[in-house]
Amino acid sequence: MRRVPTTSAAGAELVPMFTRHMELCKVTEGETVLAFTNTQSNPAYSTALMAASRLLGAGFVQMVVAADNEWMKSEVIVDTWKGCDLVVATLSTEWMYSQAHNDALDAGTRTLMLQEPEDILARLFPTEELRRRGEVSRGILEGAGELRITSRAGTDLTMSMEGRPVAVQRGVSDEPGRWDHWPSGQAVVSPLETSAEGTLVIDRGDALISLSRYAGSPITCRLREGRIVSIEGGADAFLMREWFETAKDDRAYVVSHIGWGYEDRADWNAMGLRIWEGGGIMDTESYHGNMLIAFGSNCCRELGGQNQVDFHFDIPTRNHDFYVDGRQIIDRGTFTVPELRPDHPIA
Numbered sequence: 354m355r356r357v358p359t360t361s362a363a364g365a366e367l368v369p370m371f372t373r374h375m376e377l378c379k380v381t382e383g384e385t386v387l388a389f390t391n392t393q394s395n396p397a398y399s400t401a402l403m404a405a406s407r408l409l410g411a412g413f414v415q416m417v418v419a420a421d422n423e424w425m426k427s428e429v430i431v432d433t434w435k436g437c438d439l440v441v442a443t444l445s446t447e448w449m450y451s452q453a454h455n456d457a458l459d460a461g462t463r464t465l466m467l468q469e470p471e472d473i474l475a476r477l478f479p480t481e482e483l484r485r486r487g488e489v490s491r492g493i494l495e496g497a498g499e500l501r502i503t504s505r506a507g508t509d510l511t512m513s514m515e516g517r518p519v520a521v522q523r524g525v526s527d528e529p530g531r532w533d534h535w536p537s538g539q540a541v542v543s544p545l546e547t548s549a550e551g552t553l554v555i556d557r558g559d560a561l562i563s564l565s566r567y568a569g570s571p572i573t574c575r576l577r578e579g580r581i582v583s584i585e586g587g588a589d590a591f592l593m594r595e596w597f598e599t600a601k602d603d604r605a606y607v608v609s610h611i612g613w614g615y616e617d618r619a620d621w622n623a624m625g626l627r628i629w630e631g632g633g634i635m636d637t638e639s640y641h642g643n644m645l646i647a648f649g650s651n652c653c654r655e656l657g658g659q660n661q662v663d664f665h666f667d668i669p670t671r672n673h674d675f676y677v678d679g680r681q682i683i684d685r686g687t688f689t690v691p692e693l694r695p696d697h698p699i700a
């Protein structure tokens with residue numbers, strides 16, 4: 354059964370945690386926080402955001418749009434986002450790859466995605482350690498050229514990230530023009546759109562986010578000149594192939610982004626247990642030592658991608674090896690870089 358707030362007290366309960374988070378986002382007196390919501394958003398989150406904003410001396414506005422994506426065509430929305438200091442969007446991902454989002458970031462607005470259930474927000478509350486791992490990841494990826502991933506299941510895939518920026522998520526939007534997602538702990542880059550070559554094997558137990566399921570058997574994807582050219586396997590491959598076909602657009606098959614998670618508190622099974630309430634997605638995407646690859650749109654300013662298509666498919670996997678310019682960073686799902694391991698002493 355889907356859990357929904359049944360009392361206005363649900364918002365009050367969240368005020369201490371949301372206030373702590375808004376402090377991390379550097380919400381200060383005189384700023385304006387916008388809760389960007391749709392008709393399916395959790396109203397307790399808006400209540401808690403308003404209370405947190407007021408406690409910190411900031412103004413608060415809530416905008417409610419219909420639960421389809423028609424709002425993306427509205428210039429009023431873009432202007433409103435630009436006029437606010439922090440936009441907290443309590444709806445699913447489409448807005449992230451919208452022009453409205455890029456325009457708001459260019460104007461210096463901070464943006465934050467907030468969608469997971471409250472107990473997951475608490476379990477994966479941002480920490481200094483996550484920030485540190487994000488900066489270590491940035492240091493590894495920044496200025497790199499070739500990325501290579503391999504696995505015992507049969508993956509051997511290379512691509513180029515030459516000249517592309519590194520996007521680091523740590524669950525906090527605290528700088529002008531920064532977007533983040535609470536909760537999150539991952540570093541991703543958008544490879545050059547025609548560069549991916551080789552084979553990706555999505556092994557059993559890997560997460561097919563858009564299909565709200567874990568693969569039950571291996572799926573073998575061949576990639577040529579940056580895009581998937583074949584998807585082979587059992588029932589999961591059949592469903593994945595059908596899902597890609599719904600886009601009716603070749604650009605859906607292009608690698609959108611690739612990277613790794615560094616959140617050791619993440620629970621791989623959370624998606625299976627909580628997907629019916631929009632939960633557990635960030636557990637798989639941020640999972641410590643995962644290899645997260647996605648296909649489709651990547652036109653978010655912080656990724657610097659060029660692939661514009663109304664399709665996005667995230668696939669967090671485990672047990673991959675990850676190489677950056679020949680240096681091994683992950684060995685079968687475990688970081689080889691001491692600074693990214695949970696047992697690394699905090700400086």
Ligand SMILES: [Fe+2]
Nearest residue numbers: 647665666667
């Ligand atoms: Fe993604």
